[in-house]
Amino acid sequence: MVEMVLAEGNIDYQLREIDILKNEHRSTEFLKINPFGWVPALITAEGVALYETHAINLYLSERHQLVHLAPRADETERGLFLSGLFTICDDLEPVMKRYYYPHRFSLNDADIPRVKQIALNDALDCLKVIDGRLSENGPYHLGDRFSLVDLSLSYWVALIYYLDVLKPFAAIRQCMNLVMSRPKLQPMFEYQIEWNKESLQSAKAPWSML
Ligand SMILES: N[C@@H](CCC(=O)N[C@@H](CS)C(=O)NCC(=O)O)C(=O)O
Known part of the structure; x- marks a missing residue:
């Protein structure tokens, strides 16, 4: 779902696939990014690791001013x-x-x-x-x-x-x-x-x- 938002917003990103069937989401390396051990996660341009799909999607929409994806706080909708x-x-x-x-x-x-x-x-x-x-x-x-x-x-x-x-x-x-x-x-x-x-x-x- 996050990749869909990145595509809709024409946002450049680097994809790193985590294979949950190989349990990579529970590896020590990935747990440093998301200690809950779920995909997806996003590392921002500033190096901050974010998790929770909807939080990431909202963050991307607001950070990149994608008003067509998320109405601004001052909008009626x-x-x-x-x-x-x-x-x-x-x-x-x-x-x-x-x-x-x-x-x-x-x-x-x-x-x-x-x-x-x-x-x-x-x-x-x-x-x-x-x-x-x-x-x-x-x-x-x-x-x-x-x-x-x-x-x-x-x-x-x-x-x-x-x-x-x-x-x-x-x-x-x-x-x-x-x-x-x-x-x-x-x-x-x-x-x-x-x-x-x-x-x-x-x-x-x-x-x-x-
Ligand atoms: N609340 C998390 C849940 C994410 C989630 O459930 N991810 C699934 C893949 S879509 C996962 O990591 N599954 C591995 C597992 O359940 O072990 C979010 O919305 O990002």
């Missing part, structure tokens, strides 16, 4: 923007992580399908509310104005795109199609959707081993 963004990171993301790492929420492998199903149901409940808000005042979270909130929502929804569970959510699909048609984002989303489809249809998703 700022409140709605923050509430939309925090809904994605506080409500949708933890549920999606439960869906992707179900074994972390169960002591018994036999329970995994149920843990996943409950997580998916919770995700769909959350999407239903978001869909209602978008259908009242869309096509974006801020009406006609695209922002980071739409990008974040689309990123997470892209992970369950292959499941075909989005049919009832016309407003979310419309928002996502608009986001995915942005020239810089389109190839990134196509890659994301395809990658998820392939890895999740395999017998065992690679990250379920983590």
Whole structure:
């Protein structure tokens, strides 16, 4: 998601890939950058190590004055923007992580399908509310104005795109199609959707081993 923001903002950066399947996110070297051991992290031009995806995205938008991604503090849309963004990171993301790492929420492998199903149901409940808000005042979270909130929502929804569970959510699909048609984002989303489809249809998703 951070790479999408860097692309949208035409920001120069150097990418250093951390392979979570090889546990590189828990290496001594990486823990000096993010002691919590999650990717992504960003080292600023001044050498400050930042972590937490949405914090990094907000930082980049504000630091590079990408007002098309994040309304300024004095703009009317700022409140709605923050509430939309925090809904994605506080409500949708933890549920999606439960869906992707179900074994972390169960002591018994036999329970995994149920843990996943409950997580998916919770995700769909959350999407239903978001869909209602978008259908009242869309096509974006801020009406006609695209922002980071739409990008974040689309990123997470892209992970369950292959499941075909989005049919009832016309407003979310419309928002996502608009986001995915942005020239810089389109190839990134196509890659994301395809990658998820392939890895999740395999017998065992690679990250379920983590
Ligand atoms: N709250 C963190 C969570 C980041 C996160 O969950 N990253 C995943 C990859 S997308 C990760 O590091 N997974 C490795 C693991 O769970 O062991 C953020 O928003 O940046």
